[in-house]
Amino acid sequence: MESYLLPGERILWEGAPLRHRLFRTADVVLVPFSIVWCGFAIFWLIGVLGDGESMFALFGIPFVFIGVYLVVGRFVVRAMASRRAAYTVTDGRVVVRGGLTGRRLTTAYLRALPPPVIAERPDGSGSLAFGAFPGVGDVFAGDRRNGWRLWSDEPSATPILWDVPDVRRVRDLIAHAQAQPA
CATH class of the missing domain: 1.10.287 (Helix Hairpins)
Known part of the structure; x- marks a missing residue:
C-alpha cells in the first residue's frame, strides 16, 4: 500500500477481513x-x-x-471481493483495496467522514463503519453514477472495514486522527 500514500502521509494501521461472511443485514x-x-x-x-x-x-x-x-x-x-480486501488507515485517509480483482481502490479523507461506529464480537474483532452501518434500504439507494448498491459487493457509499481484529483499537486510531487539527 506504500505506493498509494500521498506525500507526507503515514500508515496508522493495516489489515484484512478475518472472516468472509456472505450474509449481511440487508x-x-x-x-x-x-x-x-x-x-x-x-x-x-x-x-x-x-x-x-x-x-x-x-x-x-x-x-x-x-x-x-x-x-x-x-x-x-x-x-471473491472479501478474500481480496485489504484496509489501510493513514493519518489522513482510509484506503480500501478490493473488488473482484483486488485492484479497485477506494479512498476517503478522514475529515470528510462521520465519526466511526463499530459492531464488536466477544473476541474483540468486528466491523467498522462511518456514521452508521448500511441498512436494508441502502441497497436500493444510489445515484446515476453508481446505480443500485444491490449489484455491488459493497452496500455503502462510505468505506466499511468488515471483520477486522481489535476493532476498538482501529476505531480509536481513526477517531484520534479525525480529531487532530488540520
Missing part, C-alpha cells in the same frame, strides 16, 4: 425477494417456451439471468 429482505424474482422469471420463461413464443423467451432470458445473479451470483461476487 439479505433478510433480499434473499426472499431474489427467490421470488428468479422463481417468477423461470416460471414465466417456461410458460412462454411451452406456448412456442420464442420472441417472448428472448425477452425473459435477461430476467432469469438477473434472478440467478440475485440468488447466487452476488454471494460469489461478495466472497
Whole structure:
C-alpha cells in the first residue's frame, strides 16, 4: 500500500477481513425477494417456451439471468471481493483495496467522514463503519453514477472495514486522527 500514500502521509494501521461472511443485514429482505424474482422469471420463461413464443423467451432470458445473479451470483461476487480486501488507515485517509480483482481502490479523507461506529464480537474483532452501518434500504439507494448498491459487493457509499481484529483499537486510531487539527 506504500505506493498509494500521498506525500507526507503515514500508515496508522493495516489489515484484512478475518472472516468472509456472505450474509449481511440487508439479505433478510433480499434473499426472499431474489427467490421470488428468479422463481417468477423461470416460471414465466417456461410458460412462454411451452406456448412456442420464442420472441417472448428472448425477452425473459435477461430476467432469469438477473434472478440467478440475485440468488447466487452476488454471494460469489461478495466472497471473491472479501478474500481480496485489504484496509489501510493513514493519518489522513482510509484506503480500501478490493473488488473482484483486488485492484479497485477506494479512498476517503478522514475529515470528510462521520465519526466511526463499530459492531464488536466477544473476541474483540468486528466491523467498522462511518456514521452508521448500511441498512436494508441502502441497497436500493444510489445515484446515476453508481446505480443500485444491490449489484455491488459493497452496500455503502462510505468505506466499511468488515471483520477486522481489535476493532476498538482501529476505531480509536481513526477517531484520534479525525480529531487532530488540520
